[in-house]
Amino acid sequence: MTTNERIDIAIVGGGPAGLAAGLYAARALRRTVLWERGVIGGQIATTSTVENYPGFAEGVNGLDLALAMRQQAERFGLETRYEAISELRRAGDGFILASAEGEVPARAVIVTAGAEAIRLGVPGEAELTGRGVSYCATCDAAFFRDVPVAIVGGGDAAIDEALFTTRYASKVYLIHRRDELRASKVLQERAFASSKIEFSWNTVVERVDGEAAVESLQLCDVRTGERRSLPVAAMFVFVGQRPASELLRGLTRLDAGGHAIVNEWMETDVPGLFAAGDIRAQSARQLVTAAGDGVTAAIRAEHYLAERFDAAA
């Protein structure tokens, strides 16, 4: 069933890119609806402290920032719907977005679906998710008080979450497949200074063991091939993200990593279809740049509507 409502700009994804796009689109008096399939704010919703968004001298809680962005955009008329968009296709001179609630037409679409956590893909990981395997330390670390836990990864997210987890755990093992961290220097220094964090370099997780909950990890040293078992009550995984670009597959061009290929105006090769934020190729993948991308896409979408529809009316 297709509804008769008329949406000027549909936004898919409620992270910083989508919320910034929503603010500009709604403020340009375009009827704008944003769909979010999970938590508003996307990746920042589970970030305890955002320290690198300009304007917050002392840092800001990620979810608080996301809720403030939503409130600001809604003040100008943005509508937010908590549904997953399952299909996006061209129809006539616009698009159709399908969700469990039905199909909705829109004249322009900005896809800001961002990126999702990569799983390790090892035995035991899926079975023990929610039972010690987690992709959000800020959500779950408090359940592991005074027990040893493991963090897998070496980037900013892994180190940030490792530092957060030291508040609760008796010991935090940082398991990283390389011999150096990718994380920013300031985070590295804090991690090296923590007496609770112990580093396992050149090491990968091969298996997660446990009956009803995580009991240990089987580790392998990638240089020597030596295997050992590490007793921990939890494994938090932060090994990177991949773009959530399934909706765009077959509709527009993606690069080898699955990122949408856009020009400097966030335009795809389909007129009226934009992609912004972490989902696009060649992004710096920062909160600030995602928000900037969203704004660029919204301004261009507004021009598109003015040229394509308003002029003809």
Place this chain on the structure above:
Amino acid sequence: MAHPADTTDTTFDADVLQSDTPVLVDFWAPWCGPCRMVAPIVEELAGEYEGRVKFLKLNTDENPRVASQFGIRSIPTLLVFKQGSIVGQIVGFRPKSDLAKRLDAVL
């Protein structure tokens, strides 16, 4: 919109396990961002399922006994109880339509 009442370590048996109507319990904590996002959705569902399902919430920080009894290791977690047994478990944030579907499946 109905506001789910609190259940605690002391009242859990009477509130949930001995309830004649099915019960959905929202396990949450004040520091959990995604939990703050689940709460309004649970409130909406509480309104829609009024009379058919009892909606309660449990603060895992203040009520560690129940949380550990049911092996809660990740929040938000929603558990659905029928005649004192768990019939449904949803870990992590899900859109409302998903939650309704999962709830309908076990009722």
